[in-house]
Amino acid sequence: MLELFLEGDGTLSAPDITRKLQLPRTTVHELVTTLAARSYLVSLPDQPGRYRLGVRAYQLGSRYAEQxxxxxxxxxxxxxxxxxxxxxxxxxxxxxxxxxxxxxxxxxxxxxxxxxxxxxxxxxxxxxxxxxxxxxxxxxxxxxxxxxxxxxxxxxxxxxxxxxxxxxxxxxxxxxxxxxxxxxxxxxxxxxxxxxxxxxxxxxxxxxxxxxxxxxxxxxxxxxxxxxxxxxxxxxxxxxxxxxx
The missing domain is CATH 3.30.450.40 (GAF domain)
Incomplete structure (x- = not known):
């Protein structure tokens, strides 16, 4: 799911993810909610329902780069x-x-x-x-x-x-x-x-x-x-x- 955000403009909605991954809507909703709660995703203030990668993803990438x-x-x-x-x-x-x-x-x-x-x-x-x-x-x-x-x-x-x-x-x-x-x-x-x-x-x-x-x-x-x-x-x-x- 996170890899999807590497494509296009880097923003997606839950329906976008459901369509791309062919997963049940409830499963996608639960995963998006969990990832957002842990700062892997962040919702766009001017576009309700759309998400981009959050600071936690950046922190992981930075740690990998350091190594x-x-x-x-x-x-x-x-x-x-x-x-x-x-x-x-x-x-x-x-x-x-x-x-x-x-x-x-x-x-x-x-x-x-x-x-x-x-x-x-x-x-x-x-x-x-x-x-x-x-x-x-x-x-x-x-x-x-x-x-x-x-x-x-x-x-x-x-x-x-x-x-x-x-x-x-x-x-x-x-x-x-x-x-x-x-x-x-x-x-x-x-x-x-x-x-x-x-x-x-x-x-x-x-x-x-x-x-x-x-x-x-x-x-x-x-x-x-x-x-x-x-x-x-x-x-x-x-x-x-x-x-x-």
Whole structure:
């Protein structure tokens, strides 16, 4: 019954609930009365007979949110994605203009990307970092880049020109997916997708890293779709219900 209030404008009457759940009217009346008495539902003062979720539902949701651990949830989703593609999967967050890996699951292949949770890299050299930079409000991105100054290179493929980076970030915003080819490691390509929290804010990114010996143009869309699905799964675990900003 409570899940019904997640739909539409979030308000329902007892007859609405009866119709949607196909329950007896007396049963619905008793349940609504009990939920309202315990503040899970509250009646609308200007619309007698209609209800919305009450403060008790918010308190439960807040307690659940407090118990969420992005790193732990990210590790679980990364494991599921890695089992599907057998490549290295990372979850990372943004700090200033760097990314910090908070979860990582290795490929089982003998040749794989070498990294570790807790490692810090320049955001503009990685797919997760570019995804996170692309998700920043323009004014915040401009301020961070101004404070950072020169963009350092990790390989000869790294973007060091601010205008080129802005162009790359615009493309990422349009696609909703970030890629990098040998920009942080001369032997690796990566693809990343954004992770949203319950408010729709991008709080992390999930990437799949593949050695160039296993990377192909035909495989890239498949990996991008898998990264997007993994990021969506993690977003769902964090309470995201679609949309974003």
């Amino acid at each position: 969420l651990d992005l790193a732990a949830e990210g590790q679980q989703v990364a494991r599921e994605v890695a089992e599907t593609c057998d490549e290295t999967v990372h979850v990372a967050i943004l700090e200033d203009l760097d990314v910090i890996y908070i979860a990582k699951v290795d490929s089982t292949h003998a040749v794989r990307m070498v990294s570790a949770a807790g490692r810090r890299l320049p955001a503009h050299c990685t797919s997760v970092g570019k995804m996170l930079l692309a998700s920043l409000p323009p004014e915040e991105l401009a301020l961070r880049m101004e404070e950072e100054g020169e963009l350092a290179a990790m390989t000869h493929q790294s973007i060091t020109d601010p205008e080129a980076l802005h162009a790359a970030l615009a493309d990422i915003r349009a696609r909703g997916i970030a890629t990098e080819h040998r920009e942080s490691n001369p032997d690796v390509s990566c693809v990343a997708a954004p992770v949203h929290d319950s408010t729709g804010r991008v709080v992390a990114a999930l990437s799949i890293s593949v050695p160039m010996i296993r990377w192909t143009e035909t495989r890239e869309p498949e990996l991008a779709a898998l990264a997007a699905k993994g990021a969506a799964d993690l977003s769902s675990r964090l309470g995201h219900r679609g949309g974003g900003r």
